[in-house]
Amino acid sequence: MNTNSIRSYLNTSTNAAPLAVFRIFFGILMLISIVRFAANGWIEKLYIEPDFFFSYYGFEWVQPLGEWTYLIFLICGLSSVFITLGYKYRISIIVFFLSFTYIELMDKTTYLNHYYFISILSFLMIFLPAHAYYSLDAYKDENLRSQQVPKWSIDSIKFLLFIVYFYAGLAKLNSDWLFKAMPLQIWLPAKYSIPILGDLLQQTWTHYAFAWAGALYDLTIPFLLLYKRTRIIAFAMVVVFHLLTRVLFPIGMFPYIMIASALIFFDAGLHNRILEYTSKWFKISKSFFDNGADYSFPKAWIRKASVSMVAVFFMIQLLVPFRYMLYPGELFWTEEGYRFSWRVMLMEKAGYANFKVVDPENRQRFYVDNTKFLTRFQEKQMSSQPDFILEYAHFLEDHYQQQGIKDPEIYVDSYVALNGRQSRRYVDPEVDLTTIQPSLKHRTWLLPFDDEIKGL
Amino acid sequence: MKKIAIILLTLFALWSCTKDGPSGPNVDDFDREAILVNWSDNIIIPSFTAFSGSADQLHSDASAFAQAPTLQNLEILRNSWKSAYLAFQHVSMFEMGKAMELRFRDNLNIYPTDTTEIETNIMEGNYNLELSSLNDSQGFPALDYMLNGLGANDTETLAFYTTHENSNGYLTYLTDLTARIQFLSSEVLTDWTSGYRDEFVSNSGNGANSSLDMMVNDYIYYYEKHLRAGKIGIPAGVFSGSPLSTHVEAYYSDAFSKSLFNEALNASQNFFNGTHFESNTSGESLKSYLDFLNTMKDGTDLATLINNQFDAAREEAKILNDNFAEQVESNNNLMLSTYDQLQLNVVYMKVDMLQALNINVDYVDADGD
Numbered sequence: 024m025n026t027n028s029i030r031s032y033l034n035t036s037t038n039a040a041p042l043a044v045f046r047i048f049f050g051i052l053m054l055i056s057i058v059r060f061a062a063n064g065w066i067e068k069l070y071i072e073p074d075f076f077f078s079y080y081g082f083e084w085v086q087p088l089g090e091w092t093y094l095i096f097l098i099c100g101l102s103s104v105f106i107t108l109g110y111k112y113r114i115s116i117i118v119f120f121l122s123f124t125y126i127e128l129m130d131k132t133t134y135l136n137h138y139y140f141i142s143i144l145s146f147l148m149i150f151l152p153a154h155a156y157y158s159l160d161a162y163k164d165e166n167l168r169s170q171q172v173p174k175w176s177i178d179s180i181k182f183l184l185f186i187v188y189f190y191a192g193l194a195k196l197n198s199d200w201l202f203k204a205m206p207l208q209i210w211l212p213a214k215y216s217i218p219i220l221g222d223l224l225q226q227t228w229t230h231y232a233f234a235w236a237g238a239l240y241d242l243t244i245p246f247l248l249l250y251k252r253t254r255i256i257a258f259a260m261v262v263v264f265h266l267l268t269r270v271l272f273p274i275g276m277f278p279y280i281m282i283a284s285a286l287i288f289f290d291a292g293l294h295n296r297i298l299e300y301t302s303k304w305f306k307i308s309k310s311f312f313d314n315g316a317d318y319s320f321p322k323a324w325i326r327k328a329s330v331s332m333v334a335v336f337f338m339i340q341l342l343v344p345f346r347y348m349l350y351p352g353e354l355f356w357t358e359e360g361y362r363f364s365w366r367v368m369l370m371e372k373a374g375y376a377n378f379k380v381v382d383p384e385n386r387q388r389f390y391v392d393n394t395k396f397l398t399r400f401q402e403k404q405m406s407s408q409p410d411f412i413l414e415y416a417h418f419l420e421d422h423y424q425q426q427g428i429k430d431p432e433i434y435v436d437s438y439v440a441l442n443g444r445q446s447r448r449y450v451d452p453e454v455d456l457t458t459i460q461p462s463l464k465h466r467t468w469l470l471p472f473d474d475e476i477k478g479l
Numbered sequence: 480m481k482k483i484a485i486i487l488l489t490l491f492a493l494w495s496c497t498k499d500g501p502s503g504p505n506v507d508d509f510d511r512e513a514i515l516v517n518w519s520d521n522i523i524i525p526s527f528t529a530f531s532g533s534a535d536q537l538h539s540d541a542s543a544f545a546q547a548p549t550l551q552n553l554e555i556l557r558n559s560w561k562s563a564y565l566a567f568q569h570v571s572m573f574e575m576g577k578a579m580e581l582r583f584r585d586n587l588n589i590y591p592t593d594t595t596e597i598e599t600n601i602m603e604g605n606y607n608l609e610l611s612s613l614n615d616s617q618g619f620p621a622l623d624y625m626l627n628g629l630g631a632n633d634t635e636t637l638a639f640y641t642t643h644e645n646s647n648g649y650l651t652y653l654t655d656l657t658a659r660i661q662f663l664s665s666e667v668l669t670d671w672t673s674g675y676r677d678e679f680v681s682n683s684g685n686g687a688n689s690s691l692d693m694m695v696n697d698y699i700y701y702y703e704k705h706l707r708a709g710k711i712g713i714p715a716g717v718f719s720g721s722p723l724s725t726h727v728e729a730y731y732s733d734a735f736s737k738s739l740f741n742e743a744l745n746a747s748q749n750f751f752n753g754t755h756f757e758s759n760t761s762g763e764s765l766k767s768y769l770d771f772l773n774t775m776k777d778g779t780d781l782a783t784l785i786n787n788q789f790d791a792a793r794e795e796a797k798i799l800n801d802n803f804a805e806q807v808e809s810n811n812n813l814m815l816s817t818y819d820q821l822q823l824n825v826v827y828m829k830v831d832m833l834q835a836l837n838i839n840v841d842y843v844d845a846d847g848d
Contacts, residue, residue, distance in 0.1 A: 135846060212772065213837035215511060216684035225509065275846035368847070373834040375826050382720075389720040390712075403839075438826045445779040446830040 036171040038291035039156035046153035050107030057100040077131040085128040109158020120145040137277040150329040169318035185245040190365035192241030197478025204230035205442040206371035248288040356472035374407030376437040416456035517762035525756035526569040533563040541657035548640040568742040572701035577670035592620035628731030715814035724804040734801035792820040
């Protein structure tokens with residue numbers, strides 16, 4: 024590729040409506056997400072009630088703020104309103120990104136791929152002129168108001184969606200998914216009480232059909248959305264697929280977010296129509312924004328920095344999911360590089376971790392009742408994920424030091440079952456976990472998996 | 480779309496031609512409601528009926544003893560206490576519905592019992608056994624103390640009910656304890672037979688609040704906390720570092736703690752297998768459900784593993800002293816090895832079984848992805 028064509032691509036502009044519609048939907052859905060989260064009592068349950076929180080490596084300083092945690096959610100919710108309105112957009116999207124990401128970093132227990140998606144999407148949106156059209160900002164500021172925005176700004180959202188789908192599809196190309204229909208074979212039969220589908224979900228062929236169709240869907244949908252001829256049918260598939268996953272699994276707002284996001288692939292015509300309807304409804308003059316102007320970044324260096332940031336962002340996005348290749352052993356077992364890699368609903372892992380505290384001074388030993396320190400949810404997540412186990416062991420070390428054991432040794436008796444396999448010992452029970460520091464290094468203290476999951 | 484359909488169809492055609500494709504037995508929809516029916520009609524309600532009957536007997540024998548506190552009546556009362564305590568081992572795991580509302584198990588079987596509180600209650604006489612603060616001065620453990628722990632021998636014990644200056648207080652407390660057990664057991668039984676059974680059976684969905692999910696969670700919780708930890712682990716000092724002989728169930732009576740443990744272990748295994756109460760017949764159960772899912776997934780025979788593990792624990796416990804307090808003091812290692820056998824089944828049930836049934840531990844209602 025020559026630099027000229029890149030330069031001319033970067034200079035190409037396109038109708039701003041898709042980006043504006045995206046901004047509006049994004050804001051509304053985020054507001055609903057936050058309100059729903061609060062209404063379900065999850066702020067209290069997940070961030071106020073627990074005594075101890077699991078941190079991401081390097082982000083140990085991000086902790087819930089007690090009752091003030093509500094304020095973070097309030098800020099996050101307010102900023103999503105501002106994003107919808109396109110009011111003080113840059114500040115709002117930065118505040119949203121920071122508050123939302125802060126929330127996600129407070130406790131690793133609640134990690135979900137789609138929360139990560141929101142975090143990085145909102146980061147990306149910081150650099151996009153999503154407020155140049157059909158926004159309060161553009162209404163007030165004549166210099167900002169533009170009907171055309173750089174094509175790359177819209178394409179970057181498409182590209183992010185492309186990565187999410189395609190990588191999720193690649194991750195499904197493994198022997199458990201394709202040739203054992205795992206973990207669908209565990210999940211689907213349990214949905215026996217769903218009307219109509221319930222009986223079908225008991226059939227082995229259904230599990231395989233869902234597995235293969237799921238992989239095929241993820242791998243092809245971004246292409247089908249890109250091409251005009253297949254776009255409408257692809258969008259119908261997006262709707263059906265995500266609504267089906269909504270029925271089958273407790274995945275909250277994610278299906279709606281993906282459905283709304285997929286609209287970005289459509290031509291500006293559709294978005295202009297959406298905005299026309301909205302204008303009629305709210306008695307806004309859409310034509311006020313249709314000034315034919317091209318958006319230009321306020322300063323040349325801001326444009327340069329934005330483009331560079333987006334480029335670097337995508338380099339990272341393309342590479343991070345593959346970091347697991349740097350580690351030996353089975354990814355599903357060790358989870359070294361599992362998170363942040365679009366491995367969506369890919370495994371069923373259950374564990375049991377029984378911690379033994381030994382006082383080396385008198386060799387007295389006893390087991391820990393996890394429910395004394397962790398919520399059931401935290402305990403469940405901790406039991407099958409090695410970084411949680413290690414972090415908890417260090418927490419126990421501190422706790423029992425305060426209780427008067429000078430230098431407690433912490434061992435764990437743990438078992439994990441993966442994708443329907445019989446449970447087997449997980450952590451080496453002879454290893455004193457207090458001697459191991461959390462790091463990104465390969466975990467030698469896990470026992471081998473003794474099976475192979477072939478695939479990417 | 481057409482292309483996709485063609486690709487899909489070809490793939491399925493190819494895959495159905497391969498020999499190791501998932502053929503196997505015909506997989507029809509398993510009737511989960513049948514499990515709920517079997518549980519309630521053949522296990523839960525008969526167990527509560529039997530328990531309620533022995534609770535009635537216990538109270539009437541206590542009243543008889545209060546009328547005539549003789550050694551003979553004391554013996555009769557002790558025997559009905561034993562029968563009722565054994566019968567309780569069959570219902571203790573069913574802490575749902577009314578039992579959950581009443582906090583049945585906490586009222587009937589918190590041990591060690593608080594003897595100081597019992598003495599204070601008797602002395603002051605103005606206690607209210609409905610208060611949860613008095614959970615540890617009532618139920619079977621409190622009766623254990625009242626029947627076996629007051630004096631060093633029968634004569635001394637009997638003296639509290641006859642010649643003691645507050646013998647009336649002791650007699651009243653004794654009958655109040657048995658009356659409360661009788662009341663609570665009949666409350667729960669009545670609830671099961673007057674509507675809750677149908678509610679339980681019809682709630683046959685797969686949500687976190689469905690009967691199956693709740694029962695399985697309760698069952699495993701019971702097995703882990705009350706059978707494994709309560710009866711063996713805590714007295715053996717697994718959680719404290721040193722053995723606690725005073726924490727055994729039925730501490731004041733000789734050689735009864737092991738019988739209670741065995742009864743509870745059998746009841747747990749029977750529930751797993753769907754074995755009808757006091758019968759060898761069995762119906763739909765966790766075992767048959769696991770067997771069904773296993774034919775579909777072609778996995779390990781989990782039901783056999785679990786049953787073998789129940790048997791292994793029972794076998795290990797055979798050499799234990801009938802009196803766990805003595806066992807803990809003489810050779811705690813035997814208690815610990817029984818604990819280890821029980822522990823392995825926690826893994827099988829809590830990890831493997833819950834995964835196979837796709838039941839979440841304790842209704843975690845957060846999103847997944």
